Amino acid sequence: MNSPSKKNLPDKGPSNPSLPLVELEDVSRHYTDGDVMALNHVSLSIRHGEFLAIAGPSGCGKSTLLNMIGALDRPTSGSVRFCGKTIDATMNLDRLRSQQIGFVFQSFYLLPNLTAEENVQLPMFGIEPDAKRRTDIAKELLSEVGLSDRMKHFSWQLSNGQRQRVAIARALANRPVLVLADEPTGALDSESGTSVMRLLTRFCHDRDRSLVVVTHDNSVAKQADRVVQLHDGKVIRDKASGR
Incomplete structure (x- = not known):
């Protein structure tokens, strides 16, 4: 698979790659509704270009840990840093998420009234003002994920595996330095799931992007460089996957 051209996909990366991309220090997340301690004094770091799997039972x-990493939620205590900068109330989180982080979800979250090409363009609005460039990037990414013949199809006209491929293309539209995937194979059959994971890992490896995948599937976790195992909100294992 060829990487997209630099002309259509301008590269960007961390200002200081010697720092961990993301650091969580003694992070806890307590939900008062139900009195649930979802995370309990979690500390970990994610390196640039690393594929990290977060595993554990339902x-x-x-998912709470992934939300912390992706700046979708804030800790009750402890701190989260992105490229050395603390994620707090002074940081523009919308800008951070839109420009630096790509999200892939189990349920795809494609807009049914938009074509595959239009869905991939969504993250670029407000960042890329040139309509032709947005179209070119979307077409190139969809071609990369093997959907050059499905660009004008609506999401309801696509299989689950094809929808997830569109979601991956959308997540990469703004060239994020970090891609977060929450159970990306959970709604797929085994063959489609294997294909999607192969595609996702290759995309991130070819572009030196960090990838964090939440999964309960051991076959997915084994593909990672490193596996963090959670139990009752605590890290009980953090080691190389041994693949």
Whole structure:
């Protein structure tokens, strides 16, 4: 698979790659509604270009941890840093998420009234003012994920595996330095899931992007450089995957 041209996909990266991309220090997240301690004094760091899997049973805090990493939620205590800068009330989180982080979800979240090409363009509005450039980037990414013949199809005209491919293309539209995927194979059959994970890992590896995947699937976790195992909101294992 060829990487998209630099002309259509301008590269960007961390200002200081010697720093960890993301650092969580003694992070806890307590939800008063239900009195749930979703994360309990979690500390970890994510390196540039690393593929990290977050594993564990349902309800162990995986999605909450991913939300912390992606600046979708804030800790009750502790701190989260992105490229050395603390994520707090003074940081423009919308800008951080739109320009630096790409999200891939189990449920795809494609807009049904938009074509695949239009869905991929969505993150670029407000960042890329040139309509032709947005179109060119979307077409190139969809071609890269094997959907050159489905660009004008609506999401309801696509299979689950094809929808997830559109979601991956959308997540990469703004050249994020970090891609977060929450159970990206959970709604797919085994063959489609394997294909999607191969595509996602290759995309990030070819572009030296960090990838964090939440999964309960051991076959997915084994593909990662490193696996963080959670139980009851605590990290009980953090080591190389051994693949």
